[in-house]
Amino acid sequence: TVYPDYFYAEKDFDKSHMGYKPLTIPEGVEAQPLAVPPLLAPDKVDGNDIYYTIEAQEGESQILPGKKTKTWGYNAPLLGQTLVVKTGQRVHVRLKNSLPVLTSFHWHGMEVPGPITDGGCHAPVYPGEEKDIEFTVKQPAALTWLHAHPCPSTAMQVWMGLAMGVVVTDDNEARLPIPKNYGVDEFPVVLQDRTFHDNQLDYRADYDPMGVFGEVPLINGVVRPYIDVTTQKVRLLFLGGSDRREWRLHFENDLTMTQIGGDDSFLRHPIDVKKLLIGPGERQQVIVDFAGYKEGDVVSLYTDDFKLLEFRIHAFEKDDRELPFNIFTPDDPAVNSEAPVRHVTMDDHDKINGLRFSMERIDMKQTLNSVEYWDVTNTNNSASGMLHPFHIHGAHFLVVSRDGKKPNPNEINVYKDTVEVGPGETVRLKVYFQNAGVFMYHCHIIEHEDAGMMAQIQIVDPKEPDKTYKLMDMETI
Ligand code: C2O
Ligand code: CU
Ligand code: CU
Incomplete structure (x- = not known):
């Protein structure tokens, strides 16, 4: 089977709602090679322990012709370097804030303890300060990411550039016959959109409580990128890094993408798709086989009918390695039959279960490692609501x-x-936490999150049932 369509109803696509902005390429921008973030070098390796420093910093980036753009990044002027960690490794990170404002370092997709290591709003790092964290990688190969998460300025800080890839690798991945030569046949593809005012970012000017669209596509920080294809197969690790925009990806000539992974693991079985919708916060991993093309050909990736990324085909060697039927075996532990189904609603564009986020309120509690159903409902009107x-x-x-x-x-x-939840739809999830602490759950349209479509859960370790956490409030921050 090759799936021909996006798996969502066209009426729910966020292109007919208020505030929608189509994409455009500013005049005078030449095509340029896709930037591939360098791999972050460790400060020190000591057996299974590895040490890194991640510094949030200001910088300047040549994004458009003419004046450079003032941007923020991690160990880079914009976005960051790619951190690669391995399952089982003990990772020590020095978080350094060289910005003029407080920030936090959130490990989106990493199963680390909350709320401090997790890096949400209870873990501010003040300007000029640093903080050390450490965690053990307890999850399989995937692309996760690090982004700023101070409340309620997450969107503004991500808009300025604070987002970087965190790749988890494991032995399963090492065994699979897939492209894994970073920057050669394996590329992170961070999909974002930004609006420029005289070449500068101005989040306040573009603010829209329904979610901010940027007018210019930025892929790994590049406006009109191309990839030089030098191998038959290319693996793309897509990251939906926009505040609001959904990416509706498809290739020219209806070229098939073989999807091999989602947010936090490979799929059990690869599937062939023609189209792929990637919402804010999501990751999808595909392999594209250019066997039908030859040196000199060009084939492009589109979002809707807008050309995003060009693949320029060069000579390559034949690669007919086939993927095994089974590429990953997910754990699927039994649901705790004593736990009632949890109901979570996403309301309007700014509430969860009817309430706006409060940093000092714990909205739910769940026991460590207890596997429970969460029924997540989008209560938007099904005729005009958004995903x-x-x-x-x-x-x-x-x-x-x-x-x-x-x-x-x-x-x-x-x-x-x-996970994208359609207007009027209820998605049932099976959720468990392997680390204790306080964790946020929210809509990843970042303006919705900042406006209050966010809540928090405390995960209780039965060995320490009375443990409490110091929760920040808006005043002390
Ligand atoms: Cu990408 Cu609260 O996270
Ligand atoms: Cu997160
Ligand atoms: Cu939302």
């Missing part, structure tokens, strides 16, 4: 059903941490 990408910190989940029916083929038997 809301629901995200949980510090855990992966399995998608069980959509309105009682089978989930999308690319969300079955794969670990997810962000």
Whole structure:
């Protein structure tokens, strides 16, 4: 089977709602090679322990012709370097804030303890200060990411550039016959959009409580990128890094993409798709086979009918390695039969279960490692509402059903941490946490999150039932 369509109803696509902005390429921008973030070098390796420094910093980037743009990044002027960690490794990170404002370092997709290591709003690092964290990697190969998460300025800081890839590798991945030569046949593809005012970013000027669209596509920080293809197969690790925009990807000539992974793992079985919708916060991994093309050909990736990324084909050697039928075996532990089904609603564009976010309120509690159903409902009017990408910190989940029916083929038997929920729809998730702490869950349209479509859960370790956490409030921050 080759799936021909996006797995969502066209009427729910966020292109007919208020505030929609089509994409455009500013005049005078020449095509340029896709930037591939360098791999972050460790400060020190000591057996299974590895040490890094991540510094949030100001910088300047040549994004458009003419004046440079003032941007923020991690160990880079914009976005960051790619951190690669391995399952089982003990990772020590020095978080350094060289920005003029406070920030936090959130590990989206990493199953680390909350709320401090997780890096949400309870873990500010003040300007000029640093903080050390450490965690053990307890999850399989995937592309996760690090982004700023101070409340309520997450969107503004991500808009300025604070987002970087965190790749988890493992032995399973090492064994699979897939492209894995970073920057050669394996590329992170961070999909974002930004608006420029005289070449500068101005988040306030572009603010829209329904979510901010940028007018110019930025892929890994590049406006009109191309990839030089020198191998028959190319692996793309897509990251939906926009505040609001959904990416509706498809190739020219209807070229097939073989999807091999989702947010936090490979799929059990690869599937072939023609189209792929990637919402804010989501990751999808595909392999594209250019066997039908020859040196000199050019084939492009589109979002809707807008050309995003060009693949320039060069000579390559034949690569007919086939993927095994089974590329990953997800754990699927039994649901705790004593736990009632949890109901979470995403309301309007700024509430969860009817309430706006409060830093000092714990909205739910769940026991460590207890596997529970969460029914997540988007209560928007089904005629005019939008998809809301629901995200949980510090855990992966399995998608069980959509309105009682089978989930999308690319969300079955794969670990997810962000899932699109359609207007009027209820998505059932199977959720458990392998670390204790306080964690946020929210819509990943970042303006919705900042406006209050966010709540928090405390995960209780039965060995320390009375443990409490110091929660920040807006005043002390
Ligand atoms: Cu990408 Cu609260 O997270
Ligand atoms: Cu997160
Ligand atoms: Cu939302």
